[in-house]
Amino acid sequence: MxxxxxxxxxxxxxxxxxxxxxxxxxxxxxxxxxxxxxxxxxxxxxxxxxxxxxxxxxxxxxxxxxxxxxxxxxxxxxxxxxxxxxxxxxxxxxxxxxxxxxxxxxxxxxxxxxxxxxxxxxLSQLNSTSVNRLQWRMTTGGAATNADIFRATKYGQEFLPGGTCLGVGIGGLVLGGGIGYHSRWAGITSDHLVRARMVTASGDIVEASATENADLFWALRGGTGGTFGICTEFEFDLVETPKRDVVYYRVDIAGADAATEMFSAVDALEQDSPPEFVASCYAEPTPLGADTDPRAAVKGWVRGQFLGTMSDFTDLAGPLLRMTGETNRILESRPWWDVAEGFTSAEAENHSWGDVSRYTDQALPGTAIEKLVDLIVDCPQRSEAIHGELWMLGWVGGSVIDRAARTDTAYVHRGMKSMVRPSPIWSNLATAEQVRELEDWTDEVISAVEPHTPRESYQNFPNRRLVDWQEQYYAENLERLIEVKTQWDPEGLFTSAQTIAPRE
Ligand SMILES: Cc1cc2nc3c(=O)[nH]c(=O)nc-3n(C[C@H](O)[C@H](O)[C@H](O)COP(=O)(O)OP(=O)(O)OC[C@H]3O[C@@H](n4cnc5c(N)ncnc54)[C@H](O)[C@@H]3O)c2cc1C
Structure with missing residues (x-):
């Protein structure tokens, strides 16, 4: 059934x-x-x-x-x-x-x-946080949120790289990886996990670390939440925060041509920029007036940070500062904690999402980027409450994330450069037809990049419509994950619409 x-x-x-x-x-x-x-x-x-x-x-x-x-x-x-x-x-x-x-x-x-x-x-009451400043360690409950964690470390010498949305729980985040504006230079969240406590399918309590239940520890770093047991506590090593001001930038653009320039520039920069450079960009269609040209009715922005000087930034990221359709620009040096706070966000309420993500491991051809922008222009829904967005997240590649090999932890997506993510968003009052149109649009976006990307998708942006989700989320780590699942939950007590099943 x-x-x-x-x-x-x-x-x-x-x-x-x-x-x-x-x-x-x-x-x-x-x-x-x-x-x-x-x-x-x-x-x-x-x-x-x-x-x-x-x-x-x-x-x-x-x-x-x-x-x-x-x-x-x-x-x-x-x-x-x-x-x-x-x-x-x-x-x-x-x-x-x-x-x-x-x-x-x-x-x-x-x-x-x-x-x-x-x-x-x-688990929402298991939201404790405790920072050991001498050892640069943090212990959290199984459901501390990004907000709890940010608050616990704010303005300190050390922090935990996490995601953007303040309401996201650490359990879901770390067990599936954990990417954000700091992962490129500070690593993904799961690479900072040193220990977890877990209630197993038989109700026992176990610990997992490099020296205890090492196979389980491997699986907990990317094998996704809700799969092996219920984690009640996590311990992380923390990263030193930058002491000097860093460059914060955001450039807003309007029009399809500017969107093409923006996606092309970010994609090119993600190929071999130093990990100190971070960019994320998005574009969406805007509502059409009676005489509006749909190619003009596109807006977006690129934003990020650079851990270096302003002149090194302008040398590196010049193409982002020369886009023809620029409508606004913020470019300044700021204390790092201020920049980090600016990257956090509260989410929209009473909405639904149907995101699909696709990692890239090389630059997309110009024709593919043009096709992506054409799809934004032709998006079937473009109201404020119901529309498609296209994101390019440069959070997932670089030499720091790639210090680990693809099989070192269950998070397999090493050697990547960027991530393309169509994000259809609709108010909970949208009709079934509007939702179907947006889902078809999402599939078209993925089809446009399919020939140029490895078939890998981020397990923390899961989508029930993906048929081969196990291969897309876990690739060559799937078999070992099934072994670990079989060992710790042989009867498949922990299950959902997308949970690895134990071997029969
Ligand atoms: C608005 C929004 C913004 C996001 N931004 C980012 C981002 O910037 N970076 C990023 O990497 N991801 C991001 N995500 C994705 C997010 O990391 C995943 O959705 C994550 O799984 C959510 O965790 P949760 O605990 O909040 O969710 P839940 O729905 O509570 O849990 C997600 C899964 O993990 C399981 N789980 C949760 N806690 C535990 C635990 N303690 N032990 C065992 N299993 C557990 C649940 O059973 C479920 O299967 C975002 C998601 C949203 C909706």
Whole structure:
């Protein structure tokens, strides 16, 4: 039974439970089951944290996923755990009762992988952070957010390279890699993990590091969250923050020709620039007036930082400063922490996303970039609330990330230069037809780069529409990941729409 079917089946049985015949739930395989009506009371009695039921204050906020397209999976209940022992109790309860569950950290999975009609194990209270300034180490709970981590280190001598969105949880981030404006010079988040604590499928608590359960430690650095167990604590080594001011730049552009210039310049710079140079750019179509030329109705920007002097930056990044369609420019030296804060963002609410990412390992031909820009011009949806965006993220390559070989950790995407990412975004009120048009557009964007890119996609930008997702996320590391999964979760208790399965 596929997930869509099982949701419907469970919703149907849920109607029966509402009239007092027991509690309806699903098995991890999606089969509808009944539970004694006391089952959730029993669970609540064992936890230091709380069990939230539909209708309870805070239930909707706790359940509603960041990506609104998966909000149809209303959970049976949410166990808001208070500590590691609670996590283990939840695993025992789900296993003993045969109930499907999802592990929720920051709730930001693009593919809704922390949603379920069963029990949501909500880790949000495990958000502690503790910095050891002598050893340059940080310990976090399993669901500290980017915001918690940023706050804990702000203005200090050391920091943890993470992502941009403040609400993203560290569990989802580090277990799938963790890229951002600092990964090019400071490394991806998972390369800074030194130890993790994990509740296993049998409810035991284990540690993983270079010297303890080394295979599991390998897998936790890129094998993605929700696969091997529930991580309750992480320890990271930290990176020294730049002492001198750094260059911050942002150049806004308008028009299709300027967008072509911008993507071409960023792509060329990503091929062999030093890791101190970071760029990310995007463009989107804007609404058309009666006489607007669609090629003019495109806007975008490129922004980033350079850890060096202004004159070295202008020598290196000259093409970004000579674009014909420039509409605004910020170019200044600033303290690094100010720049880092400027790269953080809160996300749009009540929206859905359908991102697909594609790594590049060489410069795209000019014809491919022209095709990408033509697709922006012709995007079928261009309103403020419903449209397609095209991103080129220069966060994923360079000599620092490539210090590790492709098989050194489960994060396989070494030797890359950049990432192309069509990002369709729609208000949760969009029609099915509008969504379908945007999904088709996303596929066309990926088709335009397909002949020029390795078939690799970032596991932390998952998309349920990818058929060969395992190969795209894990490439030559897939077989070893299946071995580790088989060792730690032989019955496949931890499962979702996209979780590696154990060997049978
Ligand atoms: C608006 C937005 C911006 C983003 N920006 C970036 C970015 O800049 N860089 C980047 O690399 N990624 C980024 N991402 C992607 C993000 O890293 C992933 O979506 C990540 O998996 C989210 O983690 P989460 O805990 O918030 O989400 P959740 O949905 O709670 O979890 C994601 C997956 O990890 C599992 N999981 C979570 N915590 C744990 C844990 N402690 N133990 C075991 N499994 C766990 C869940 O079961 C689920 O399968 C962004 C996503 C969004 C929506």
């Amino acid at each position: 596929n997930l869509q079917m099982s949701r419907r089946a469970c919703l149907a049985v849920g109607t029966l439970s509402a009239v007092g015949l027991g509690l309806a739930a699903c098995t991890p395989a999606g089969e509808p089951i009944y539970l004694p009506s006391t089952a959730l009371t029993d669970l609540a009695g064992k936890l230091s944290g709380r069990v939230l039921l539909p209708g309870d204050a805070g239930f909707t906020k706790a359940w509603f996923p960041s990506n609104g397209q998966f909000a149809d999976a209303v959970p049976l209940a949410i166990a808001r755990v208070a500590n590691e022992a609670d996590v283990a109790e939840c695993v025992h309860w789900c296993r003993d009762n045969g109930v499907a569950f999802a592990v929720r950290g920051g709730g930001h999975s693009y593919a809704g992988l922390s949603t379920t009609t069963g029990l949501v194990i909500d």
